[in-house]
Amino acid sequence: MPSSHARIFPRHSFYCVLGGLAxxxxxxxxxxxxxxxxILPYLITPDFIHHKGAIVVLFLAVPAAIYLICWQGSDFFAWLRTPKQLTLSEKALQLGDRTLAFADVTRIRHRHNRHHLLLATRDGKTLRLRLNLWDASDELLAGVEAAVGDTMAHEVERRLHAGETVKFGALGLQAEGLVHKGQLIAWSSIDTIRTQSDEEGMDVDEHLVIVAHGKSRKIDRSKIDNEPVLMACLMQRLPAH
Incomplete structure (x- = not known):
């Protein structure tokens, strides 16, 4: 059954823009x-300019403004031109006048630190779905990932049975195991696979942690393509402990 998601105002992004302008x-x-x-007579005066700390403020103001407006505030500017409603069905995503069929999606990547979902299609175009602009964003993300994953799963399994290596960005998948940085990690050697969140200031980095033979490997989840398909394949092939 199709679900609708209404556009919401990105308050955090808007406040970042205001901070950058300040x-x-x-x-x-x-x-x-x-x-x-x-123009700030009670704060910025000749005495303040000659203070040794003024040079620090001077050189940090512009980089801070660029970061706040262009990076943290980008969702606000996108909100201004985003349709008021998005409709998700089993077969497609309807965003304003644009319809994106999941059968045409060749790559999906979740930018965790920005909560953006990138959907690349067969015609070479990429749709950036800014999840913070929609209500029930977790449900929207799960719905899109499930729909795309179901569509891609059969092709991935066919290629694996044919002996191919299927690329998932930073990781590869073979019938014998995972491939990371050119090294094969056999299924039997994998102890655990888990996700991990690392917070640094306002940013949150998501990693996939693979423990094999007692050694841990951390892979940035934002660099993994088609992660829903990869995770489904892992769940089917990981040995039971």
């Missing part, structure tokens, strides 16, 4: 002091 305003205020133009 940083630019402080930078402009400092640059105008030498010509005796004071």
């Amino acid at each position: 940083a630019l305003y402080v930078f402009c205020a400092m640059m105008l002091v030498p010509v005796k133009v004071y």
Whole structure:
């Protein structure tokens, strides 16, 4: 049954844009002091400019503004041109006037640190689905991954049975095991596979941790293509312990 998701306002992204604009305003205020133009007269004064800490503020203001506006604030600008509703069915994704059939999707990648889902299609185009712009985003993500995974699974299994190595970005999959950095990790040598979240400031990095022969390998999940298909294949092939 099709499900609908309404567009929501990205408050965090909007506040980041405001913070970036404030940083630019402080930078402009400092640059105008030498010509005796004071747009922040109680904060940015000649005495402040001559303070040893002023040079730090001056050089950090622009990079901070660029980071906040262009990186953290990008969802807000995307929201301005995003349709008000998205419809998800078993076969396709309807976003405004655009219909994306899951049968045409050749690659799916989840940018975990930005909560963006990239869907590449046979015609060479890529749809960036900004999950923070939609209500019930976890359900939307699960629905898209399940639909794409079901569509791709049969082709992946066919290639594996034919003896091919199926690429999943940072990982490869063979009938005998996983391939990471050119090395084969046999199924029988794998102790555990788990996901792990690492927080650093405002960013959260997601990793797939593979433990084989007591040695751990951490793979950035944002660099794994078609992860839902890969995980389904892993669940079928991992030895029971």
